Amino acid sequence: MDRQANLQAVAALDEPTRRRLYEYVAGATAPVSRDDAAIALALPRNTAAFHLDKLAAEGLLAVVYERRTGRTGPGAGRPAKLYRRSDTEIAVSLPERQYAVAGHLLAGAITDAETTGDSPRAALEGRAHAYGKSLPGDSISEVLADQGFEPHPDGDSIALSNCPFQALAKEHASLVCTMTLHLVRGVLAGRPDTGLRAELQPTPAHCCVRLLPS
Incomplete structure (x- = not known):
């Protein structure tokens, strides 16, 4: 990520609800769903979804799709959209250091x-x-x-x-x-x-x- 993208990603965490969601996902031992996050933080599901997708867009979270039932093939249902901490490293220093x-x-x-x-x-x-x-x-x-x-x-x-x-x-x-x-x-x-x-x-x-x- 370039410097501007790093700054935008860090700025995204200034919003309190978004930061709580990031900390929740980062601390989880497995990818979490929108429902998981909404229940854990007592948020409306739409609110959790909006902020999770914003964190993913900024590169702070990664999105994965999994079937949580373990079933595969026809009739297994659509994979769930899950979130985990991104592997992308984000660092900001003022003045800039390398x-x-x-x-x-x-x-x-x-x-x-x-x-x-x-x-x-x-x-x-x-x-x-x-x-x-x-x-x-x-x-x-x-x-x-x-x-x-x-x-x-x-x-x-x-x-x-x-x-x-x-x-x-x-x-x-x-x-x-x-x-x-x-x-x-x-x-x-x-x-x-x-x-x-x-x-x-x-x-x-x-x-x-x-x-x-x-």
Whole structure:
């Protein structure tokens, strides 16, 4: 889910009845029906159905269809519409952080290093570059904004106002800043006509990477 979808999903839980229904379904050991939820929360069935479907539309719940009688074949009746907690992960952070991206890159780098015999740092640089190059988007600013870097023009360069890996960078600055540098260089490699290059230029309250004229 993209950032806007995550925000909408979290906002959906601000409605008290909807949040109670979500907590009920999430705490159930098996998928629940509209009738189950309505009885458990003392709600009109139509109200329960409306909010359950809203939660499903926002990706918070998943819909499954099952015959609860255990019967199959002709005459078994229609499967019941049931709800369970979705497997979709929803996270919102302000300012935006991308710790899941860092985790995937670091885990992949360890696997690569064990397979190839390269150093974990070199493997991480390769993973970060490949990830950056694979990111969709037409412009550099669009791609970096989607990743939470908050790019903005600063003279003839582009500064990055936000570090998506800030907590990690505070503890492991050299490793994380190098990873970020190669990620941004990968973004540039996927769009070779930008006339920009990425370099480490740590600046207070900014990402350690800056885009400069090539």
